[in-house]
Amino acid sequence: MKIATYNVNGVNGRLPVLLRWLELAKPDVVCLQELKAPNKKFPEKAIAGAGYKSIWHGQKQWNGVAILSRDLEINEVSRNLPGESDDYQSRYLEVLVEDLLIACLYVPNGNPAPGPKFDYKLRWLDRFSIRANELLELGTPVILAGDFNVIPTELDVYKPESWVKDALFRQEVRTAFKILVDQGWTDAIRKLYPTEKIYTFWDYFRNAYARDAGLRIDHFLLSPQLKDYLISGGVDKEVRGWDKTSDHAPVWIQLANEY
DNA sequence: ATGTCACGCCTAGCGTGA
Numbered sequence: 001m002k003i004a005t006y007n008v009n010g011v012n013g014r015l016p017v018l019l020r021w022l023e024l025a026k027p028d029v030v031c032l033q034e035l036k037a038p039n040k041k042f043p044e045k046a047i048a049g050a051g052y053k054s055i056w057h058g059q060k061q062w063n064g065v066a067i068l069s070r071d072l073e074i075n076e077v078s079r080n081l082p083g084e085s086d087d088y089q090s091r092y093l094e095v096l097v098e099d100l101l102i103a104c105l106y107v108p109n110g111n112p113a114p115g116p117k118f119d120y121k122l123r124w125l126d127r128f129s130i131r132a133n134e135l136l137e138l139g140t141p142v143i144l145a146g147d148f149n150v151i152p153t154e155l156d157v158y159k160p161e162s163w164v165k166d167a168l169f170r171q172e173v174r175t176a177f178k179i180l181v182d183q184g185w186t187d188a189i190r191k192l193y194p195t196e197k198i199y200t201f202w203d204y205f206r207n208a209y210a211r212d213a214g215l216r217i218d219h220f221l222l223s224p225q226l227k228d229y230l231i232s233g234g235v236d237k238e239v240r241g242w243d244k245t246s247d248h249a250p251v252w253i254q255l256a257n258e259y
Numbered sequence: 260a261t262g263t264c265a266c267g268c269c270t271a272g273c274g275t276g277a
Contacts, residue, residue: 009277010265034277036266061266062276109277117276149277203277204263247264247277 001072001255003029003102005145005218007201007248010036011064015043017245022050025236027252028070029097031104032056033147034246035064035090042066059090065104065146072097081105083127091124100259101135105146110167118167121149125176133183135223141259142223144185147248149217150177152187155197156216168217185221188253192233200235201248209240218251229259 004027008014011032022030030052035042039058047054047068056066057079067074077094081087091106105128110121135142151169154160163169181187189198199214208214222230233253240249 013265034265111277206262208262 001029001100001257001259002027002252003031003143003145003220003255004250004252005031005033005104005147005220006250007033007106007147007218007246009034009246009248011066012037012041012043014244014246015046017239017242019046019050020242021236021239021250022047022052025250025252026070028072029074029102030068031102031145032066032068033064033104033106035059035066036062037064055093055095057090057093059088063090063106065090065093065106067093067095067097067102067104069097077101081124081127081131083130084123087124092128099140101138101140101142103131103135103142103144103146105144105148107147107149109149110173113165113167113170118170121167122172122176125150125173125180129176129180129183132180132185132221136184139225140223141225143226144221145219147217148177148219150174150219151215151217152177152181152190152219155195156199158197158199158211158213158215163215168215181221184224186224186227186230188220188222188227188230189216189233189235189251191227191230192253198235199237200251202240204247218248220251220253226255226259229256230254231256
């Protein structure tokens with residue numbers, strides 16, 4: 001099974017790029033973030049035309065997540081991250097793809113830090129950590145995929161020293177990510193490439209893509225049942241170079257069929 | 260500090276988020 005995650009930065013503005021990439025990469029399941037579209041403007045028909053059924057959780061103007069499936073049956077489990085009843089931001093979606101639970105997440109950016117947005121990010125990560133632990137305790141295969149807005153280590157950023165005060169790399173955030181992973185998750189891309197520079201995001205500013213001034217912030221975390229079935233994975237980096245493209249590139253993993 | 264995108268809106272540049 002090939003599973004991808006892609007922060008599209010506007011699902012309608014990016015529709016030609018998304019459809020072109022789907023045709024090329026042919027993932028079985030796709031987690032999308034930053035739809036920037038209300039529910040009624042999600043391009044369900046165009047995506048169905050490419051062969052994918054969709055479950056989406058949109059929001060006017062900002063945020064928004066979706067999960068697409070090509071052939072496999074998909075059923076919604078939840079569209080809310082527990083723990084904060086007045087949190088209206090659409091950043092979370094949990095589905096079952098057959099017997100595999102997939103959570104698609106779009107963690108708050110958190111800048112400027114410190115400040116209320118950063119506090120919200122830390123609370124969100126705490127809430128997510130609680131949910132992730134519950135999912136682990138199910139003892140069934142689970143994938144947490146999406147835009148974590150976390151640079152896990154110095155290897156994951158082109159110039160660490162210039163990012164230490166940024167909400168994506170501050171120590172509190174790196175620690176939160178480490179606590180989460182240490183519950184028993186496997187960072188799939190880092191497992192496949194233990195020492196290589198792997199980036200998934202390049203800023204629109206300052207010609208970042210051409211300079212390869214990137215960050216690794218889109219991640220797959222695998223529950224223990226899955227880690228030995230991870231075959232391959234990577235970043236479809238060339239998509240970041242396409243016209244009218246997102247600032248993120250799609251990231252994917254391949255799991256053995258018999259997991 | 261800056262830079263570049265996409266979105267919504269009392270439609271046309273501006274505020275906001277990233």
